[in-house]
Amino acid sequence: MIATILFFSSCTVAKIGGKGAVPVLLNQPENQMQLIEHVIIKKNRNFDFTSSYDVSEIMSKVIAEKQPDAVINTQITLKQGIDNYFINLFTLGIANSTKIIIDADMMKAKKGNN
Numbered sequence: 001m002i003a004t005i006l007f008f009s010s011c012t013v014a015k016i017g018g019k020g021a022v023p024v025l026l027n028q029p030e031n032q033m034q035l036i037e038h039v040i041i042k043k044n045r046n047f048d049f050t051s052s053y054d055v056s057e058i059m060s061k062v063i064a065e066k067q068p069d070a071v072i073n074t075q076i077t078l079k080q081g082i083d084n085y086f087i088n089l090f091t092l093g094i095a096n097s098t099k100i101i102i103d104a105d106m107m108k109a110k111k112g113n114n
Helices: 002-009 055-066 082-090
Strands: 015-017 033-048 052-054 070-079 096-109
Touching (some): 033 055, 033 082, 055 070, 055 096
Parallel strands (some): 015 052
Antiparallel strands (some): 033 096
8 A cells, every 4th residue: 555655646747837927938038138136946845735836926025026027047846855755754645745946047128229
């Protein structure tokens, strides 16, 4: 029974999206942009039943502080450390614990003559 639970808990697929006023891009936009700051945001999500992550929600505090026109070169990494392992073991893999790491560039549109 334990082997079956471990097998099914390792088949988790994450849904990653972004819904917000500031565009979140995985690559460079066509327009000329100026780097405000490179950010790395780490969040531990415990007792997650959905495996659905909204990047804009996770980044909302940093976006509010920096006021970028766009967030580009976004890389999202899901990891599980030893603390996550023990939480997942305690819940038998039903309620997952995951570390989310977002690596991105906060950008402003360049102003000037084109």
